[in-house]
Amino acid sequence: MRLSRRDFVKIGAGSGLAAGSAAFVSGAAYAQQSTPVLPPPSVKAEGPCAKSLLGEGVAKPDFTLDVDEKPYKAYGVDLKAQLVGGSWPGTPIRYTEGDMFRVLINNRMKEPTCIHWHGLLLPSLMDGVPEISQLPILPGTSQYYEFPLVQSGSYYYHSHLGFQEQYGLLGSLIIDALDNPYSYDEDEVLMFCDIPPAEGPEIIKDLRSGSKRPEINEAYEPPNTKGFDIDVRNAGITLNGKSNDDPWILSVKKGARLRLRLINATGSTFFRVQLAGLKFTIIEVDGNRVKPFEADSVIIPTAARYDVLVDIPQGGSYTLHAAVLGDDIQCIGVIHTDDVAPVANKGRAEFKGVTADFRSLRSFKESDFGRKADRMLDVLLSGNMKSYEWEMNEHYWPAEYAGPDPLKTYLDVEYGEVVQLRMINRSRMSHPMHLHGHTFRVLGTKDDRFAPVMDTVWVPAGETVTIEFLANNPGMWAFHCHNIWHLAVGMMQPVRYVTTRPLRDAE
Ligand SMILES: [Cu+2]
Numbered sequence: 427m428r429l430s431r432r433d434f435v436k437i438g439a440g441s442g443l444a445a446g447s448a449a450f451v452s453g454a455a456y457a458q459q460s461t462p463v464l465p466p467p468s469v470k471a472e473g474p475c476a477k478s479l480l481g482e483g484v485a486k487p488d489f490t491l492d493v494d495e496k497p498y499k500a501y502g503v504d505l506k507a508q509l510v511g512g513s514w515p516g517t518p519i520r521y522t523e524g525d526m527f528r529v530l531i532n533n534r535m536k537e538p539t540c541i542h543w544h545g546l547l548l549p550s551l552m553d554g555v556p557e558i559s560q561l562p563i564l565p566g567t568s569q570y571y572e573f574p575l576v577q578s579g580s581y582y583y584h585s586h587l588g589f590q591e592q593y594g595l596l597g598s599l600i601i602d603a604l605d606n607p608y609s610y611d612e613d614e615v616l617m618f619c620d621i622p623p624a625e626g627p628e629i630i631k632d633l634r635s636g637s638k639r640p641e642i643n644e645a646y647e648p649p650n651t652k653g654f655d656i657d658v659r660n661a662g663i664t665l666n667g668k669s670n671d672d673p674w675i676l677s678v679k680k681g682a683r684l685r686l687r688l689i690n691a692t693g694s695t696f697f698r699v700q701l702a703g704l705k706f707t708i709i710e711v712d713g714n715r716v717k718p719f720e721a722d723s724v725i726i727p728t729a730a731r732y733d734v735l736v737d738i739p740q741g742g743s744y745t746l747h748a749a750v751l752g753d754d755i756q757c758i759g760v761i762h763t764d765d766v767a768p769v770a771n772k773g774r775a776e777f778k779g780v781t782a783d784f785r786s787l788r789s790f791k792e793s794d795f796g797r798k799a800d801r802m803l804d805v806l807l808s809g810n811m812k813s814y815e816w817e818m819n820e821h822y823w824p825a826e827y828a829g830p831d832p833l834k835t836y837l838d839v840e841y842g843e844v845v846q847l848r849m850i851n852r853s854r855m856s857h858p859m860h861l862h863g864h865t866f867r868v869l870g871t872k873d874d875r876f877a878p879v880m881d882t883v884w885v886p887a888g889e890t891v892t893i894e895f896l897a898n899n900p901g902m903w904a905f906h907c908h909n910i911w912h913l914a915v916g917m918m919q920p921v922r923y924v925t926t927r928p929l930r931d932a933e
Pocket of ligand 1: 816856857858907908909912913917
């Protein structure tokens with residue numbers, strides 16, 4: 427069933443959840459809960475994962491994601507991977523704005539999982555975060571997710587349980603716009619993943635053994651940021667599942683205009699990306715339209731997405747370089763015209779010209795909420811590299827590897843407020859901060875009326891970044907650092923609605 431735009435009532439500017447359509451009733455019912463009510467436990471499958479899970483009156487899923495354990499080898503490392511549809515990245519999902527999202531997860535693993543739809547505006551109980559929005563999906567059981575898609579752009583899905591995301595449990599999630607303002611000849615998803623050097627518990631053990639930052643000669647560092655720190659030296663980076671010895675290749679026509687959806691789906695990697703000296707134009711960040719910005723390279727933090735347009739002016743073979751900040755490794759891919767053989771330039775990336783990051787961007791439309799913030803909250807980001815503990819507001823969220831005395835603390839907001847979160851980074855590391863279920867404006871970039879709208883923002887070491895959002899989606903929402911190692915030790919403080927909207931009659 428395709429919903430029309432009329433079915434959606436925007437509750438506020440910039441972002442908003444659908445209301446008023448019959449299809450949304452279940453979502454609205456979830457969203458009405460002032461304290462989260464856990465959904466019924468996952469349905470126990472009989473034999474192979476629940477074929478009969480979906481009873482009468484429930485629409486069939488458009489995508490069935492089979493999650494299973496599988497050995498995986500890349501860059502000389504053997505890992506126990508957890509994959510969707512047997513590949514890393516997993517089964518791609520694609521919809522059109524206004525569609526109902528109907529996805530079934532079959533957990534065929536021997537351990538629980540929980541799947542999060544990164545960047546989507548959805549009912550809280552569909553958000554897939556254990557302990558915050560749903561129960562884990564137990565081994566041999568299935569979970570059905572259904573909600574209306576009220577936005578467009580480049581997103582991805584990933585497990586929000588343990589280290590699974592770092593070991594392959596993720597895939598792309600693209601929502602085509604109903605009215606696409608851009609024209610291009612090719613539309614390509616470029617998904618970057620980092621391959622860890624060992625299993626998760628081993629990496630945490632190493633980090634806790636007091637080892638310092640690895641000595642890296644010739645590390646790539648962004649301009650104006652000295653000494654970009656990393657925790658873990660990854661074995662390598664894949665692009666759409668391909669490693670550098672057999673790189674990802676795209677064949678196009680001479681003169682083609684390409685839309686590239688650059689998705690940083692890594693556990694802890696920041697990239698600086700360039701395309702063989704070709705200028706490109708940034709058109710969207712985290713699925714939100716920006717004033718077109720021309721650049722020679724762009725810095726993409728963990729869990730962020732940048733959509734760019736690039737023209738392939740003449741016949742040739744063009745190598746894309748994604749250099750890892752703070753390390754000396756890079757990922758390559760090749761785009762070539764169909765009259766020329768692909769040739770990978772495996773040399774070290776050399777950067778020239780304009781480097782963009784979130785501070786370069788302005789929202790395409792005015793993003794201001796038209797009033798001052800109702801609530802301003804400080805969020806201290808701090809840590810201890812020696813004991814390997816990472817905190818938000820000097821607390822750890824309970825997690826398997828959280829520091830001593832983890833505690834459930836929340837950032838409380840009320841429905842309808844304009845909320846500012848001032849993130850003060852008192853550490854020497856950068857933190858890619860992600861808020862679930864909302865988009866936010868990143869203030870202090872250029873002109874706050876046109877602040878870029880995002881869902882994941884880089885808070886550089888020692889700096890302060892303020893975001894502003896409209897509290898229009900009641901529930902409990904994960905707000906955390908998207909570096910998997912920081913999250914694993916408890917770097918999370920959820921946003922909790924302490925009031926909901928008043929009762930009202932159906933329109
Ligand atoms: Cu962090």
